[in-house]
Amino acid sequence: MSTAAETTGGDIEPWGEVTPDAARRLLVAAVEAFAERGYHATTTRDIAGRAGMSPAALYIHYKTKEELLHRISRIGHERAVSILRAAAQGEGSATERLADAVSSFVRWHAGRRTTARVVQYELDALGPEAREEILALRRQCDAAVRGIIEDGVATGEFDVPDVKGTTLAVLSLCIDVARWFNVKGPRTPDEVGALYADLVLRMVGAGTSGAAQR
């Protein structure tokens, strides 16, 4: 049991890559504050206070408040890309890979809801340069999902008239989980992941045609 090791689910202890310790505590505090109140409604004094430090301490580790958001957003998006890429490059049929991609992506949005909320909904608070960097990562997310769907159409597993539009809808459905998911609600992240994987397979028409499905 190391301080920043993988957990049983293959998930990675979050923010383990951020050093030194004080910088990580500030970043975790910022994630919580941004998720609760939004970037613009969060003060640097609030972030420092949650991390048990004085307001000035923040500026030893980060140049500005925006740099904090940028770091959070990049790390979060890299995680999102790696989740979707891992599923896309898996070994099963397109049906299995799509179900895997959706259920693990949704599990992340539900289980790490505070992070996901900041990552997905505070993009506009970044400056043009940082935003463009993040948008490139989003395009990689889109490409990973679109690739799976195209595979499924090619093998005849899926029936999808509009691949780009359907890709957009699938990602949109997953991302919006970060908006409504409630930790105290009746559903666990695993349950929502399974439900959504089923719904998405229905959206692409998996299992309704006579074509080869594994």
Next chain:
Amino acid sequence: MSTAAETTGGDIEPWGEVTPDAARRLLVAAVEAFAERGYHATTTRDIAGRAGMSPAALYIHYKTKEELLHRISRIGHERAVSILRAAAQGEGSATERLADAVSSFVRWHAGRRTTARVVQYELDALGPEAREEILALRRQCDAAVRGIIEDGVATGEFDVPDVKGTTLAVLSLCIDVARWFNVKGPRTPDEVGALYADLVLRMVGAGTSGAAQR
């Protein structure tokens, strides 16, 4: 052609109910500013400037900046409820009514994207009392859609193992349109509405069973 009349699509000229004229111009300016930058990043000076007035003029018509958001949110949610209720109480089969609900709800989110964005994503900026009022309207949206899906399950048109979860997903899918829709993008609101109606019918299994579908 009156100043606040219905248009060809059955849509209502927005904000026609807000009087006097100066109050309406301020409210429209606030919708644009909140949608572009978010509530907390918008200043009262910006709102007044967009409406061609001095900062002080805002406080003749509205007590606080939050009251502006509250008014926008309530009017927007009332419109959302009326769209969904009109579809739910229509005359066709559950399949037809669900397609109608989704396509018109999506058309509103895409076509009136600035309004929808404020309505759907700035809820947390309201105080507890106003938020509770708005949440009641959201529950009515949920009830309208759930009603259609329950009808379809009862008639055998739909195959839905988890009605509550599927209702949530359908609404989530529609609402998230306000986040990603781009007026300069390749799709019109009508096209997205049609695409989404098709995807949702697939999600509920309409047209796949042997049961009565009209």
Next chain:
DNA sequence: AGCCGCACTAAGCGCCCGCTCACCTTCGGC
């Protein structure tokens, strides 16, 4: 023991925020 370097703090600077107030027009009623 002496000292350097660095993480951190107390205090506060300059700015802009939401909001107010004293005053100014415009205009219908008599």
Next chain:
DNA sequence: GCCGAAGGTGAGCGGGCGCTTAGTGCGGCT
């Protein structure tokens, strides 16, 4: 022609913001 109400303005108040700076405590090397 005068009046009061309604709707608007310019100036500015108190306060909290992001961020800076001078100084402090302390662990580790010689």
